[in-house]
Amino acid sequence: MRSLLMKNPVAIGASWIGLYLLLTVLPLLILLLYPPTPSDIRSFWTEFSVALGFLGLVMMALQFALTARINRIEASYGIDLILQFHRYISLAAFAFIILHPLILLVIRTEETLQLLSFFQAPWRARFAVIGTLALIILVVTSIWRKQLNIQYENWRILHGIMAVLAIGFGLAHALGVSYYLSLFWKGVLWSGIAVFALWLLVYVRLVKPYFMQKKPYLVETVVPQRGGVWNLVLRPRGHEGLRFQPGQFAWITLEISPFRMREHPFSFASSAEKPDRIEFGIKALGDFTKTIKDVKPGTKAFLDGPYGVFTSDRYENTAGFVLIAGGIGITPIYSILLTLADRNDERPMILIYSSKTREDITYREEIEALKNRLDLTVIHVLREPPDNWSGESGYVDRELLSRYIPKRPATRNYFICATPKMMDQVERALHDLDVPVTHVHMEHYNLV
Secondary structure, X not given: OHHHHHHOHHHHHHHHHHXXXXXXXXXXXXXXXOOOOHHHOOOHHHHHHHHHHHHHHHHHHHHHHHOOXXXXXXXXXOHHHHHHHHHHHHHHHHHHHHHHHHXXXXXXXXXXXXXXXXXXXOHHHHHHHHHHHHHHHHHHHHHOOOOXXXXXXXXXXXXXXXXXXXXXXXXXXXXHHOOOOOOHHHHHHHHHHHHHHHHHHHHHHHHHHHHHHOOOEEEEEEEEXXXXXXXXXXXXXXXXXOOOOOOOEEEEEEOOOHHHOOOEEEEEOOOOOOOOOEEEEEEOOOOOHHHHHHOOOOOEEEEEEEEOOOOHHHHOOOOOEEEEEEHHHHHHHHHHHHHHHHOOOOOEEEEEEEEOOHHHOXXXXXXHHXXXXXXXXXXXXXXXXOOOOOOEEOOOOHHHHHHHOOOOHHHOEEEEEOOHHHHHHHHHHHHHOXXXXXXXXXXXXXXX
16 A cells, blocks of 8 residues: 555655645744743734744745755656745745734834834844845846846846845844744754755755766757757767656756756657657747757757656556647657657557647658557647648637547546647646546646
């Protein structure tokens, strides 16, 4: 029974959530051991505000674990879901920390009024102000990064600095007040939390790039594809290459040192059975991706990965697959098809591929050739079909899906990768068609 639970993605995911909740509240509960003497007991609202401050501080420290790309955690949820959780839980931590001084100001004791003057207040109060300002800058620049016109690489550096300042000055404030941290071992424990967060930052910024630098790749060629997509082809230099699962992705650093933190996530567009020749499908959309076509052969590259749970390898016991792609969302699905073809997979597969025009169908000829190696049915859906088009047109909706998915929908696993709007529409349609929610898997390709 235990081995079955350890292999169950739902059970593994639930265990990580339980561990997160435990790590969040445990330091707060430890503060209640050997509490202050009854004569020192403060009002309920004062204690409540302090509890919120400590809780927010722990949650901020745990954010470093969520963004460290720890494989064991990522394998349970996927990077996209973890980053969404990171964003929302950061806002919750921000709210708790902001409520801490606001409550103290509302109840307005003589002591809190004296803290309003920054230059006359004790250093512990000044540390609280500095840490709070750093946190405000962190949140504002994260939510409105694009509106503030902050480049992603510069924002990452600023994000890390502000996070360290927020936690460091927040902890210094708590130690300075020393109401609950007066005992030496409590101060050591909470300092250990800050050291743990700092170590995770060092791991991401220094340790991981160091090991990446030990396993470089060279650009072999850049191959143009339909739909404004370019395949970046890499060969490992001095090592066997990266082992990945079909449908996964990696962060790529081109030309510069991995310590520079100018990396970008892209899906593999090659077979997982051929790690000695790795390809990425990249659509020319932004400032960086538009330069991919100009990358010269021999350019040095570094990879951080693989990541992602959007892979057929997790569902070896399924009777077959329904793969639904829109635009550049075909890339991870194409990797799945190539890999299954190389493995001589005999299971039936249906590919529903939405494109704007016929000329926008990326990997059109390659997918057609895969029909000779797989039990593959391909349905192209064009939003702007030519006059002589006899296939499907319009959008991938409930009516279209009902014509192609199996009569027993629970016998298949469904993989969707497209724009958020299309994925939401397809997800709702599959739910209406009685596809179990546990059989639907989605990949978001905008992680920054």
